[in-house]
């Protein structure tokens with residue numbers, strides 16, 4: 344029976360704090376890309392320009408039907424063969440941003456489709472421009488139903504950051520593996536990784552549901 | 567199959583230009599012909615009511631005028647200018663979205679299910695078009711909106727969201743919202759159909775006042791024959807996507823010429 348060594352935990356703490364910061368950075372950066380890309384994808388899909396909507400639909404389908412790990416490898420290892428040499432960080436953020444952007448575009452689409460046709464018609468009857476109709480009428484109503492999906496994917500992207508360890512991003516998982524290789528201790532480093540993930544995921548889920556209620560209240564949409 | 571547009575005037579001129587003119591307008595959904603070469607004029611300031619059986623195309627007429635639907639052939643004119651088309655080098659071409667937006671600003675519409683913006687207050691709903699489309703300052707927009715909320719008797723509900731208003735109140739806010747844009751033509755599509763019987767008069771009273779007080783052209787679809795009879799300058803009976811018969815309320819309700827009109831009116835009277 345192997346015993347738990349507290350002194351190791353204290354020793355490793357600074358490295359893990361640093362790695363946790365990088366994990367959050369990867370999740371935050373990837374999510375920012377995904378949030379914007381998802382919006383671009385969904386708006387492209389809503390233009391009635393056939394080649395564009397077709398391309399977007401196929402892209403989203405492709406991303407959703409293949410593993411994230413493969414996409415990470417693809418951007419990092421296949422990219423250079425086409426002259427696209429990227430650092431692990433850049434490649435990792437792009438891959439994760441593309442992946443979650445595709446999923447978020449579906450969340451947005453669901454939100455937008457939940458806005459009744461009558462809202463679009465009322466906006467048109469008031470002669471609102473398309474841009475203003477989105478900004479003032481549709482997006483505020485599409486947002487509350489989309490928030491829980493967006494929140495799930497925020498937690499999801501955070502939990503998927505270990506995938507980036509395989510291309511050398513020094514986030515939590517990468518750090519724990521490095522510690523294991525140096526010291527032949529696995530219990531403490533991996534337990535610490537688990538504890539840190541838990542300590543961030545659980546409050547995040549709670550905060551997201553609070554946020555959703557707050558948005559609904561602020562928009563006056565509580566029934 | 568493109569239509570020869572040269573038989574339609576580029577604009578309507580003369581002493582007696584109608585505010586709204588449908589010329590030969592056809593609308594199809596797939597194989598279903600919803601409007602069949604419709605001709606219909608509405609004069610400035612006139613209140614015209616459309617009645618007719620379900621599916622006869624009443625709503626479609628209003629939706630095309632509001633540009634919520636496109637037409638398949640014919641032309642619609644508003645205030646002398648083509649709405650569905652525009653003039654280019656002496657020819658009528660399909661209207662650009664810019665042209666449509668310009669003409670559309672003359673038209674306002676109220677819907678059966680109100681379609682208020684749920685995330686805005688009553689006042690916010692009324693101000694939205696004023697600020698975002700007409701570019702009024704918030705102060706001017708608020709002032710104008712409050713005048714209209716006052717007119718529909720809802721000044722004290724200004725800060726309520728639609729979910730806290732009754733159906734009758736919501737519809738009155740919707741009327742105020744549309745009127746705030748100062749349209750020349752107002753369209754009402756069964757604005758009382760979704761309301762409980764006891765609040766219908768709140769809404770019909772507002773419309774009554776519009777007839778008296780404004781130089782507003784109105785086109786209204788309704789199933790309330792009593793209201794149509796009392797308020798209309800002219801009643802059009804629709805059947806199969808065309809005007810089967812039209813005339814003053816007295817003539818159409820007391821003395822219909824066509825068999826189908828009689829059948830429809832009898833059926834409606836029986837139902838009540």
Ligand SMILES: Nc1ncnc2c1ncn2[C@@H]1O[C@H](COP(=O)(O)OP(=O)(O)OP(=O)(O)O)[C@@H](O)[C@H]1O
Nearest residue numbers: 595598600618619620621622623624625626627787
């Ligand atoms: N978007 C659409 N797609 C296909 N068919 C449609 C569409 N909108 C309307 N229709 C059909 O067009 C016909 C006319 O519809 P419209 O709504 O104008 O009738 P209406 O006279 O207003 O009837 P009601 O009294 O029931 O409101 C109906 O047969 C309807 O089913």
Ligand SMILES: [Mg+2]
Nearest residue numbers: 624625626756
């Ligand atoms: Mg109808």
